[in-house]
Amino acid sequence: MKRFVFLILLYGFFTKAQSITGTQGQFFIPTAEMHPDRTLVLGASYIPEGYFQRYDQKGNPGMPTFVTVTVLPSVEIMFRYTHELNLPVNFETKYFPDRMFAFRIRLLKETKWTPTITAGAQDFTSFIGLSCETCVNYGGAYLVLTKSFNWNQFKFKPTVGYGSDVLSLYRYDFLGLFGGAEFSHQSLPNTSISLEYDSKNIHVGLSHTFFNRLVLKAGMWDLNKPAAMIAYKYQIW
Amino acid sequence: MVKRFIGLLFFLCTTSFVAQDDFAKKLVSLGYENVRVFTKSNELYVGYENNRYRFEGDALVEVLKTLSNAKIPVGKQTHLLIYNTGLPVVYFNIPSKVLSSINNGSYSEEDTKSIYASLNVDKLESIYGAYTPFNNSFYKFDFQLGFHLDYQLGNFDNGVKEKLYARPNMQTVLGHGTQLNVSYQMVIINDLNNQFYSRPYMAVLSQDFKLPYNGFINASLGYFQFNRFGYNIRFDKLLQEETFHVSINYGMSRYSYLDKEVIPIYNSNQQSFYNATINYRWKKHDIDFRLNYGTFMQNDLGYHFSISRQFEEKFVHLFYKKTNLGDVGGFGFIATLPQKKYLKPKKIRARLADNFKLNYNYFGNSIARSYETGPSLFSDMKEYYPSVLKKAIQKRLVPKN
Numbered sequence: 001m002k003r004f005v006f007l008i009l010l011y012g013f014f015t016k017a018q019s020i021t022g023t024q025g026q027f028f029i030p031t032a033e034m035h036p037d038r039t040l041v042l043g044a045s046y047i048p049e050g051y052f053q054r055y056d057q058k059g060n061p062g063m064p065t066f067v068t069v070t071v072l073p074s075v076e077i078m079f080r081y082t083h084e085l086n087l088p089v090n091f092e093t094k095y096f097p098d099r100m101f102a103f104r105i106r107l108l109k110e111t112k113w114t115p116t117i118t119a120g121a122q123d124f125t126s127f128i129g130l131s132c133e134t135c136v137n138y139g140g141a142y143l144v145l146t147k148s149f150n151w152n153q154f155k156f157k158p159t160v161g162y163g164s165d166v167l168s169l170y171r172y173d174f175l176g177l178f179g180g181a182e183f184s185h186q187s188l189p190n191t192s193i194s195l196e197y198d199s200k201n202i203h204v205g206l207s208h209t210f211f212n213r214l215v216l217k218a219g220m221w222d223l224n225k226p227a228a229m230i231a232y233k234y235q236i237w
Numbered sequence: 238m239v240k241r242f243i244g245l246l247f248f249l250c251t252t253s254f255v256a257q258d259d260f261a262k263k264l265v266s267l268g269y270e271n272v273r274v275f276t277k278s279n280e281l282y283v284g285y286e287n288n289r290y291r292f293e294g295d296a297l298v299e300v301l302k303t304l305s306n307a308k309i310p311v312g313k314q315t316h317l318l319i320y321n322t323g324l325p326v327v328y329f330n331i332p333s334k335v336l337s338s339i340n341n342g343s344y345s346e347e348d349t350k351s352i353y354a355s356l357n358v359d360k361l362e363s364i365y366g367a368y369t370p371f372n373n374s375f376y377k378f379d380f381q382l383g384f385h386l387d388y389q390l391g392n393f394d395n396g397v398k399e400k401l402y403a404r405p406n407m408q409t410v411l412g413h414g415t416q417l418n419v420s421y422q423m424v425i426i427n428d429l430n431n432q433f434y435s436r437p438y439m440a441v442l443s444q445d446f447k448l449p450y451n452g453f454i455n456a457s458l459g460y461f462q463f464n465r466f467g468y469n470i471r472f473d474k475l476l477q478e479e480t481f482h483v484s485i486n487y488g489m490s491r492y493s494y495l496d497k498e499v500i501p502i503y504n505s506n507q508q509s510f511y512n513a514t515i516n517y518r519w520k521k522h523d524i525d526f527r528l529n530y531g532t533f534m535q536n537d538l539g540y541h542f543s544i545s546r547q548f549e550e551k552f553v554h555l556f557y558k559k560t561n562l563g564d565v566g567g568f569g570f571i572a573t574l575p576q577k578k579y580l581k582p583k584k585i586r587a588r589l590a591d592n593f594k595l596n597y598n599y600f601g602n603s604i605a606r607s608y609e610t611g612p613s614l615f616s617d618m619k620e621y622y623p624s625v626l627k628k629a630i631q632k633r634l635v636p637k638n
Contacts, residue, residue, distance in 0.1 A: 037522075069553060071553065072522060072524075072546075079568070079597075090394070091394065093393075096391050096393070096396060097396075125600075237549045237551070237632070
């Protein structure tokens with residue numbers, strides 16, 4: 001019976017991962033993969049104190065809360081409110097959670113010989129004049145490539161990307177070269193470990209998807225402090 | 238010999254008639270209304286209206302399964318006409334091979350392709366009109382419970398201010414396309430303003446007309462959304478099935494509502510509204526690109542552009558509005574409440590409302606607002622689009638590996 005319950009917990013179709021930022025990705029960096037068309041993801045994550053940043057301040061941990069929808073088979077939109085923990089909303093602090101959009105489009109789907117290629121942008125509303133220039137906290141404009149390789153019973157999924165300053169954003173999550181790799185074993189297809197460099201820090205993460213829907217992710221930010229994410233995802237119909 | 242032949246013919250006709258009658262009774266027992274089942278030129282004709290399932294696709298699949306299990310001798314094809322408020326909306330031509338595939342569990346994408354579906358129902362209307370329907374949908378009272386949320390974000394005294402209402406609603410169909418809708422508003426949570434009292438919300442009498450060549454007219458009168466009292470007339474036309482949609486709307490109303498003692502409160506200034514819409518639907522992904530131009534509630538003149546994707550009975554959309562008062566942009570969704578199947582329609586029935594709507598303004602103020610003018614045939618139309626229903630059939634009937 002215990003074995004049966006264990007197998008149910010491990011069973012699943014969605015092997016594609018969800019990053020802490022809210023878009024499809026490894027631990028923190030985006031990957032080029034997309035969720036299946038019509039997938040809705042609701043989630044929240046925890047970024048440790050000293051690494052969570054808002055307006056050049058790093059005094060508190062942070063909690064991004066997000067909703068992500070794959071609105072077309074190759075288009076993903078994410079909306080996020082990023083909360084700075086331990087900071088109440090009142091007239092004294094003048095604090096209110098930061099909001100942002102992310103938009104990703106898959107340019108090429110993975111084939112036997114070619115990787116998946118995706119272009120994405122996040123927290124870019126200052127570029128189109130919808131928010132002030134210095135309001136950007138988690139900017140990014142990137143091109144990212146992901147390719148899967150199978151070896152014996154292992155799956156190896158490297159990702160490499162480049163964050164550009166083409167949108168002239170004030171602050172960036174990804175600027176310059178970033179990349180990483182995700183590993184999983186055929187016997188545990190919904191479990192993976194990842195190691196990555198986000199253009200500033202190195203992270204290691206462990207991820208598991210329960211019942212095809214509930215994604216839990218935990219890891220060490222900059223190999224130093226714990227970070228985590230929980231997300232619920234399903235296809236809208 | 239002749240006697241035997243006549244006897245055999247009589248036996249077959251009687252068997253067929255009994256089977257048709259049983260099938261009609263079965264549809265009624267499942268909760269379908271305005272049911273018509275008859276044969277003409279050796280082909281089976283079926284008509285029904287669904288007020289049982291939340292999504293028309295679920296209702297259609299149930300009818301197809303029931304039909305495939307019924308022992309009705311049918312010709313090469315079965316004609317299926319779906320009604321809404323007693324008006325015909327969409328037609329399906331189902332080859333007998335498709336019913337066999339459903340019956341033996343071998344339904345495939347090829348079967349979906351072989352089904353013909355159209356919103357052009359003019360010719361069928363007169364054929365079906367000659368037969369009296371079983372289980373009429375008129376004069377039945379639906380008591381629906383819905384919810385609405387108003388909210389304001391960003392104030393430092395209270396970061397998220399909200400006002401949650403329960404909106405019980407009574408709806409009945411009085412005749413072909415004639416609906417009466419009365420709703421009441423009760424405040425459940427309120428930290429947005431100091432209006433805590435409950436009061437009547439909307440009271441609308443509306444009439445829909447189905448015109449030839451996919452034209453629709455809706456006329457409504459009464460107390461509308463956002464405290465407007467007056468009348469509204471709308472003309473909708475579909476071109477190339479659901480690919481293009483154009484509409485023209487004219488309304489005249491004044492600020493008015495019924496207070497908690499059901500006494501009319503009003504402002505004598507009349508205001509007229511007019512606007513036109515053009516919509517293109519990308520059928521492959523059920524995406525609408527919609528542009529609306531005209532006057533809005535604050536007497537502002539401008540346009541409203543939106544892109545929305547339909548997920549069966551759910552919707553997500555992005556919008557941008559610009560008028561002489563400014564501009565606003567954001568996104569929203571329409572989600573269904575968790576009830577896929579309602580109780581069978583009786584004289585009086587209780588159920589949850591169809592959906593819950595919420596919009597989020599990413600930037601800009603609350604401009605380019607319009608008010609709802611009660612139920613109409615066209616407001617439900619997207620669930621009847623042939624492309625949507627065919628996808629629903631495909632999804633539900635193709636065996637999962």
